[in-house]
Amino acid sequence: MRKITACLLTILGAITPTAISDSATRNFGSYYYVSHYDDQSHQQDYNYYNVVTKEPSKLEQIVEPKTWNRPASNYTFSYLEEDEFGPSNWGALSPSCNGLYQSPVSLAVNRSLFVRKKRPLELWGLQSRPTRITLVNEGGSAAYFFDYRKADHPRLRGGPLKVDYMFYQFHYHLGSEHSLEGQRSTSELHLVFYNSLYESYESAQNQADGIAVIALLYDVLKKDRIDTLNKWTRYLSKVIEEDHEYSIPNYGLFSLSDVTQTTTWPYFSYEGSLTTPPCSETVQWIVVTQRMMMTKSELKKMRQLKGRGGEWVLNSRPNQALNFRRVFLY
Template sequence: MLLGSAIFVMCFFADLGFCQDFGYDGTIGPNFWGERYQNCGHGKLQSPIDIEETDVIVQKFPPLIFKNFDEPLESVHLKNNGHTVVVSISGGAVPSISGGPLAGTYNFSQLHFHWGKTDEEGSENLINNQSFPLELHMVMFKTDHGSFAEAANETDGLAVLSFLYIATSEDNENYEQFAEQLLLVQDVGSSVDINGFVSLDDFTTTDRNHYFTYRGSLTTPPCSEVVIWIEFKNTIKLSHNQLQEFRELSGQEGKLEHNFRPIQPLHDRVVYMNSPE
């Protein structure tokens, strides 16, 4: 158990979120992750999943409470870690979330993205077997556990807020600054600091009453089953050109054109859908 915990912390903190010995193709692709990381191959609470609306249980959860989501971010750090692009907060108030299916308060750790080669695929979680061109994962840790490292080893330690995107013909003005900075982190290991970033409300969406939630895992090694997923139904619009900026990033083996894990078996898990009505 101690060895597993050490591996988890080492992997998760490597470049803010990921082990370095995996990829999305060939012998280091998702089909081979389980050879080194047991949860990836034998876990029963793995993510992502296909959310079938006909099979969910509708439930009215308490309202989600978002703190500091409406404030512009003073300073953020943007980095290409070879697997995705990661945004962490380097200055200013830390956003947090509570309520809904969460028992306690969860603080912001980082956010990152998953995408595909075309506008027809790229998201990790599916809804009614439909894929989306981009998915944002906002990783939060439970403050009751004291620190991210401690929370990352608890069954309720992490919450991931997941947002899906659709392609449109017009640019999203809230992403203009972000898209410009993506050009500066095309190389693996490159990073840039951004001052005066938009608020998380503007970067995602304020329509957050309708969502799915389930118990799951990280979608990259070590695939630890410590995540409460909140998948929002409302989508975010990005133009094709803005989506294409993600596909121009470099990975460890050339262009990082796709970085999504295939869906995993649901087993006996229940997926809930929050319905304020």
């Protein structure tokens, strides 16, 4: 009987991802990830979330959401908790925002399952040059919409994804949305893709397998002499006012490789939601563990954009409860 039990345990160990439960330094590919690291060197004055974040308590999770007597569709959401439709009351605008699979979440190595046998994550068309990039102030931050020739359109595949996903746009949040080992970063950039089985992002966003998002977390470089590290920040001064659009000239166009640099980083993956209303729970998240860098000058440009009531605010949603979801580490 003991031999049979041992055999079963061996088989299960071979086919089940291994949970990482200690805080030792681990080598994932060529990158060392340290659980419970102290990463303050590049963000002393520019990490606007210096407090360690935590998931809501069970008591906080069962509090009934506030109800409203007037149609929510006439109002917009806010990132300021004191506002009528601040983050705690987004459920009044969209019931999905009170769901059990919401994003962002707090991610940690010792609460994740390490995937040993994995397909590599591939971003086909990483070097493709777009025919046009339109920059839009969407309310205090910018979104970048790309046009491509059909044959050049970037596709994301592999890793946790079962099918190909088409690139749609990328945007950023001031103050990272996800936290790693309890720490938030200065900014978070989201590359948004939609399932290629659907005709468009609009038709995919409400489907269970509709959306995939790569999240890149940024810290600020301490050196003052370097002005620009990221091409995508160069034209932010053109869309300072809310709803302003700007078409980047041909000589300023860039490929996704100028944003991601590579796709070989280690990353967390979990099932979650959009981080703004309607908070649709249709997103496969890929949160990169390797921090990116931006300069103080670039951060200043990002903070100049106005929206949602005037001057810039931290447009990042607080962490949501994980609610027994599994997080995988690739």
